[in-house]
Amino acid sequence: MNKLIVSGAPHVHGRENTKRLMLDVIIALMPAVLVSIYFFGLSAIKLVLISVVACVLVEYLIQKFMFKGPLTICDLSAVVTGVLLALNLPVCSPWWMILIGAVVAIGIAKMTFGGLGQNFFNPALVARVVLLVSFPVLMTGAAFHAPESGYLFGNQQTVSTAMDATSGATPLAYVKEQLAKPEVQAQLNNGATIKQVLLDKDPNLSYGQMLWGRIGGSSGEACALALILGFIYLLFRRVIKPHISLSILITVFVFSGILYLADPSRFTDPVFNLLSGGLLLGSFFMATDYVTSPMTPKGMIIFGVGIGILTVLIREFGSYPEGVSFAILIMNATVPLINRSARPKRFAKEAQKK
Amino acid sequence: MKTFFIGGVHPADKKISAEAAIEKLPIPKVAYISMGQHLGAPAEPIVKPGDKVKVGQLIANPKGFVSAPVHSSVSGTVRSIEPVKDIAGNPVMTVVIDVEGDEWMENIDRSDAVISEIKLDQKQLVDKIRECGVVGLGGATFPTAIKLCPPPTAHPTCVIINGAECEPYLTSNYREMIEMPEQLLIGCEILMKALNVKKCYIGIEENKPAAIEKLTSLAGGKHPNIEVVELKRKYPQGGEKQLIDAVIKKKVPSMGLPVDTGAVVQNVATTIAVYNAVQKNMPLFQGIMTVTGDCSKVQRNFLHRVGTPFKEIIDYCGGIPEDAAKIINGGPMMGKAIANLDAPTLKGSSSILYLTEAQTKRHEEGNCIRCAKCVSACPMGLEPYILNKMYRAGDMDGLEDHKIYDCIECGCCQFTCPAYIPLLDSVRLGKAAVMKIMKSRPKK
Numbered sequence: 001m002n003k004l005i006v007s008g009a010p011h012v013h014g015r016e017n018t019k020r021l022m023l024d025v026i027i028a029l030m031p032a033v034l035v036s037i038y039f040f041g042l043s044a045i046k047l048v049l050i051s052v053v054a055c056v057l058v059e060y061l062i063q064k065f066m067f068k069g070p071l072t073i074c075d076l077s078a079v080v081t082g083v084l085l086a087l088n089l090p091v092c093s094p095w096w097m098i099l100i101g102a103v104v105a106i107g108i109a110k111m112t113f114g115g116l117g118q119n120f121f122n123p124a125l126v127a128r129v130v131l132l133v134s135f136p137v138l139m140t141g142a143a144f145h146a147p148e149s150g151y152l153f154g155n156q157q158t159v160s161t162a163m164d165a166t167s168g169a170t171p172l173a174y175v176k177e178q179l180a181k182p183e184v185q186a187q188l189n190n191g192a193t194i195k196q197v198l199l200d201k202d203p204n205l206s207y208g209q210m211l212w213g214r215i216g217g218s219s220g221e222a223c224a225l226a227l228i229l230g231f232i233y234l235l236f237r238r239v240i241k242p243h244i245s246l247s248i249l250i251t252v253f254v255f256s257g258i259l260y261l262a263d264p265s266r267f268t269d270p271v272f273n274l275l276s277g278g279l280l281l282g283s284f285f286m287a288t289d290y291v292t293s294p295m296t297p298k299g300m301i302i303f304g305v306g307i308g309i310l311t312v313l314i315r316e317f318g319s320y321p322e323g324v325s326f327a328i329l330i331m332n333a334t335v336p337l338i339n340r341s342a343r344p345k346r347f348a349k350e351a352q353k354k
Numbered sequence: 355m356k357t358f359f360i361g362g363v364h365p366a367d368k369k370i371s372a373e374a375a376i377e378k379l380p381i382p383k384v385a386y387i388s389m390g391q392h393l394g395a396p397a398e399p400i401v402k403p404g405d406k407v408k409v410g411q412l413i414a415n416p417k418g419f420v421s422a423p424v425h426s427s428v429s430g431t432v433r434s435i436e437p438v439k440d441i442a443g444n445p446v447m448t449v450v451i452d453v454e455g456d457e458w459m460e461n462i463d464r465s466d467a468v469i470s471e472i473k474l475d476q477k478q479l480v481d482k483i484r485e486c487g488v489v490g491l492g493g494a495t496f497p498t499a500i501k502l503c504p505p506p507t508a509h510p511t512c513v514i515i516n517g518a519e520c521e522p523y524l525t526s527n528y529r530e531m532i533e534m535p536e537q538l539l540i541g542c543e544i545l546m547k548a549l550n551v552k553k554c555y556i557g558i559e560e561n562k563p564a565a566i567e568k569l570t571s572l573a574g575g576k577h578p579n580i581e582v583v584e585l586k587r588k589y590p591q592g593g594e595k596q597l598i599d600a601v602i603k604k605k606v607p608s609m610g611l612p613v614d615t616g617a618v619v620q621n622v623a624t625t626i627a628v629y630n631a632v633q634k635n636m637p638l639f640q641g642i643m644t645v646t647g648d649c650s651k652v653q654r655n656f657l658h659r660v661g662t663p664f665k666e667i668i669d670y671c672g673g674i675p676e677d678a679a680k681i682i683n684g685g686p687m688m689g690k691a692i693a694n695l696d697a698p699t700l701k702g703s704s705s706i707l708y709l710t711e712a713q714t715k716r717h718e719e720g721n722c723i724r725c726a727k728c729v730s731a732c733p734m735g736l737e738p739y740i741l742n743k744m745y746r747a748g749d750m751d752g753l754e755d756h757k758i759y760d761c762i763e764c765g766c767c768q769f770t771c772p773a774y775i776p777l778l779d780s781v782r783l784g785k786a787a788v789m790k791i792m793k794s795r796p797k798k
Contacts, residue, residue: 006693007679009781011714012365012522012686013744016727016772019722075720117773118719241730295726295737311672347360347595347760351610 019117021290022076024239027231029083029285035226036219040091045220050084050095054102062111077116081105084124087281088222089131089323090139096337098139122330123290125282125325126231127217132325170217170275171205173321174198175268210275220281227294231284240288243300244307248283249274249306259316267316279311282324292332299335299342306331356562357586358596361733363766365589365687367561368522371653372647375642376529378657379643380670383453385428385661386438386698387413390446392489393496394420398421399449405432410459410637413449416484420506422497424449427639427659429457440665440695441683441690448698451661463634468536470576472544472632479632481546486631487638487701492516492592492621493688495702498628500546501620504613511616512553513545514601516624517569518585518592521685526642526704527622529655531558531565534626537633538575539569541625546565554580555601557621559587589687590764594619594780596733608760623704643667647708649675658699665695667706679711683777684716687765704745720773728767728777738777739765745784748790753784759792761785 036044059078063071085101093101105161106126113119113270132139178184178198178310187197197203234240257270278286287293287307294303305329314323389396397414397621407413407426414424430453437445458464464700474482484499504510515538519527531538556573558566566584573580583601585591595606596620611618620628623642630636643658651672658667664683668674674681682689683703692706728738736757744752758781767777 004678004692004713005714006691007680007716008691008776009689009763010687010769010778011680011689011691011709012769013717014363014365014770016719016770017774018723018772021723021772061532072720077723117723122697130515163400192759290725292725293724295724295729295739310504327399344729344732344735344737344755346608347599347733348605348607348610351607351614 004285007278011022012068018077022080022238024074024234024237025080028233028237028239029080029087029220031225031226031229032087032220032281035223036087036091039222040219043091047089047219048083048091049089050098051089051102052079054099055082055085055106057078058102058106059111062107065324067111067115067179070107073114074098075116078106080328081123082111082256084220084285086129087285088124088128088218088278090217091219093138095130097135100134101131102277102302103129117291119291120287122289125286125332129329134303141314170221171210171272172315174205176321180189188265188334190292191265194266194268195264195272199268207271207275210272217277218281221278224275224280227280227284231269231280234284234288239299241300243297244288244293244304245283247301248287248308248311249279251305252311255309255312256316259312272324277315277322278288278324282311282328283307286325287328287331292335294335294338294342296339296342296344298344302338302342303331303335306334355584355586356557357591358593358599360375360735361731361766362588362590362596363612363731363769364587365522365769367566367587369528369561370523370648371644372525372528372562373656374525374529374654376642376655376657376682377531377541377664379659379667381428381453381456381659382662382666384433384663385426385430385451385453385659386663387424387426387451387661388415388440388446388698388700389424389448390440391424391660392422392487393494393702394418394422395545396447397424399447400666401435401449401722402430403432403434406430407432407451408457408459410462410639412637412757420497420500422489422499423485423637425487425637425639426451426546427661428453430454430723431465431645432514438695439694440700441692441694443694447626451522458762462636466542469633470536470540470543472540474632476548476550479544482632483548483628486627486636488624488627488631489638489701490621491627491641491702491704493684493702493704494596496626498620500549501613501618503734504549504618508611509549509616510549510613510615510618511553512555512618513731514590514597514600514617515542515544515545515554515592515621515622516595516597516619517556517558517562517564517565517622517734519622520587520589521590521687521689522589523646523707524644524685524705525646526644526655528562528565530622530626530642531562531569535565535572537626537629538622539573539580539631540628541627542580543577544628545625547676551618552579553686556580556585557583557585557591557597557601559585559591561587589766590733590762593764595762608757612682625640640703641699641703643699643703644705644707645671646705647675647678647710648713649677649710650792651675658703660701660703661698663696664692664706665705667699668695671706675708677710678708679715680709682709687769688763717774718751718773718777722773722775725794727770729773731766733764734762735768736760736781738771738781739775741784742775742777742780745780750784750788753788753790758785758788785789 109126310327438448
């Protein structure tokens, strides 16, 4: 006779599992990866490969030789971190910098806390920030390849004369650089807006260009549309809820819109803010990381609004041009608190004591 | 279309036995009639070895308030009264009867005639239902008569009949709705009269359009106070609290009674048992049982006598399928795995469900990735991932703070968990421990 299994209900399981969810995230990141390969060619492939292999390897080595426990690299979570890390790095990052990134992401940000599901901070973002403060030149300056003949590549007809033809910059860094210049300041003091003085002069900083790609930044920031595509896929597959991403975007739009309306000669316009820098990559793929984001819709909105406000504050008032990574990491730290206060809606209230 | 609002999951439908008409199962040679067929104290046998009994004869009296009488499902001689192992392997006092012929009590109306006139008054109805040992057949087997005598502080306003049958595979309620619609509707009228309410809803999930159509058209003329409500297909639509929420948009308070909302919920099978008790004078000693499963050789619905060993039903259907790895009594979400196939069926036994190893084997538990799927799925608004952690850490105060006592054990959390964490195992154990602590506290 067959041996029968006896265990508690439920006796069946849904189709979802960790590996499938991770695979979905990887699929969702593919448009951004493919676009970066299209724009940057071989160096983008190299970046993604080194990053993924390094992340998986670091996880394997730590589990094998330090934890001496079960190997879980097959759950693909290290691959997700690897792809995300690659998308967060400039495309011609040197191999040793990618390796350091992988060690920081997996070794320090993830495994130190106990591995998958235990970390407080998004591993790829921790790596990005560590690299940003450790190698600021490589992470922001000349290392940014220009997408094809974009403005960063020194196409003199389209590039404003103040730009250095060989050193690239993200749109945000470019604006910040320009604002520090006395002649730009003089123009702005005469009542002109940043939009008029800087953005409108450069066709590569038009909204259309920013949406389609061809803007400077880390390899994953090049094309907003590819990111949006991946985001829609994640929503469609019900891997994530839209709450976090949308509340970040709406908050950034509203907050930067208020600042812009208050003083257009000091602040960039809200659409520029939405499309520039790592905002889309961050809000779609980094802030929505399960492990480091809140559990309830209410908590997700608090988290998203917090990220949105911090992002704008850092961008407009801080010394760094880009604020999304910092904003997400800061809000990551508040997640346990948010989970404590933003509890799910209960089915019903307590019965009246009779 | 109506539904409950928080949580829920969508397991595959799998109503493969839906089109199999109800057949009579052969009477067993020996019937094992358990004294623990209901929630509450086991009944006390009033027969002794050597006694002759008939079908429908009272063989055990209820013991205490929450209990129910038990009747013989066969005719024959009492062989012994001894502990017999139930499906989980726990010994339960059981009356063992050697079957001889099939002689029924004379006062049971065995005709097929549908009797619609309700002669008894409110109190007589409740007494009749109690005497006939009717218990809730939706799973909990709570004595029905107690539900029909709500506490004086409660004011029932309607009866809700649970025809959701939201568990995958199960089709016994569906067959009853299709084959005994008139009896069901008269059962509704009896319940309304017993509770002195003027409204009855029958909630049916959308995946049973034939039942919805049949009952709607039949209720239309003769039963103006009975309304058929189409419900969205979502598990656990048939949970008592969820059903009340869906049908009348009222929430059963935490630690409160369903009747606090004014609704009294009864299952379809229970309602037909009520009809049989009141109109046919027939105690509850038989029930509809579905034999099904993707790997099952047969897909059938049977009328079985309570006390038939599961093994006999399985053998009658051609034995255990080759690739069956688990046999479940009940649905795949809340049913119980059968450990002892020699155990007899009970009043509430609704199915023999075969699952293959691929369908049912538990996977190795991974790390919680805090995806919050369990939180989204929980129809009670609990946080199963925290409850699991707290239970494993032995934090009983924390469990109570997190309202573990609200859990209805529907299994949505564990069903949806991508890391294969056995969340409900922890929550079930934690809930039992916390309830025990809460009960042991001196009342203020």
